[in-house]
Amino acid sequence: DTEVTQTPKHLVMGMTNKKSLKCEQHMGHRAMYWYKQKAKKPPELMFVYSYEKLSINESVPSRFSPECPNSSLLNLHLHALQPEDSALYLCASSSHRNQPQHFGDGTRLSIL
Amino acid sequence: KNEVEQSPQNLTAQEGEFITINCSYSVGISALHWLQQHPGGGIVSLFMLSSGKKKHGRLIATINIQEKHSSLHITASHPRDSAVYICAGFLWDTDKLIFGTGTRLQVFP
Numbered sequence: 001d002t003e004v005t006q007t008p009k010h011l012v013m014g015m016t017n018k019k020s021l022k023c024e025q026h027m028g029h030r031a032m033y034w035y036k037q038k039a040k041k042p043p044e045l046m047f048v049y050s051y052e053k054l055s056i057n058e059s060v061p062s063r064f065s066p067e068c069p070n071s072s073l074l075n076l077h078l079h080a081l082q083p084e085d086s087a088l089y090l091c092a093s094s095s096h097r098n099q100p101q102h103f104g105d106g107t108r109l110s111i112l
Numbered sequence: 113k114n115e116v117e118q119s120p121q122n123l124t125a126q127e128g129e130f131i132t133i134n135c136s137y138s139v140g141i142s143a144l145h146w147l148q149q150h151p152g153g154g155i156v157s158l159f160m161l162s163s164g165k166k167k168h169g170r171l172i173a174t175i176n177i178q179e180k181h182s183s184l185h186i187t188a189s190h191p192r193d194s195a196v197y198i199c200a201g202f203l204w205d206t207d208k209l210i211f212g213t214g215t216r217l218q219v220f221p
Contacts, residue, residue, distance in 0.1 A: 042211035
């Protein structure tokens, strides 16, 4: 069982929809991460939150909007996505920025 | 350039064989992570190393800082070890992980 919980596990949405991905951890970790992973490729970093503040944004298009409402929760709001945004979206957390990351099982996103 | 290179890309083995996956990395990487990803997505962090050697069950990870090289060994491999193994270097100046391309391991009974 993973200690980082991501919901939903699968999401299919149209290009005009608005949806959100959710990530939750109760390990007291203060750093949380969003990654995007295409098939047979390594994960690509999207965003990093440290102490609930956005510290890294890897030039991600504005149709992806992260939010960290508290130290346990991380959301990724999606709007007007493109078919090439179909991927596995992974959340991770670590006690601090330079510590091992714990990954969730991911949300598999398909854009129609 | 910050890089992490893994080899081999694909590896097949018979159950019980000893397996080694290699990872070389560039200057600026202060620690090396070994990760395991099963089909279906979830990633498990196996080890984080900045020096020496770590062991957990049948898994052993070593790192040679002078040569900027790390290895992941699996003893007495089992079909349930079949997965993608990824090494990732932690960049000390940006606190980011740089991922290798992964090694796809299949262990046959």
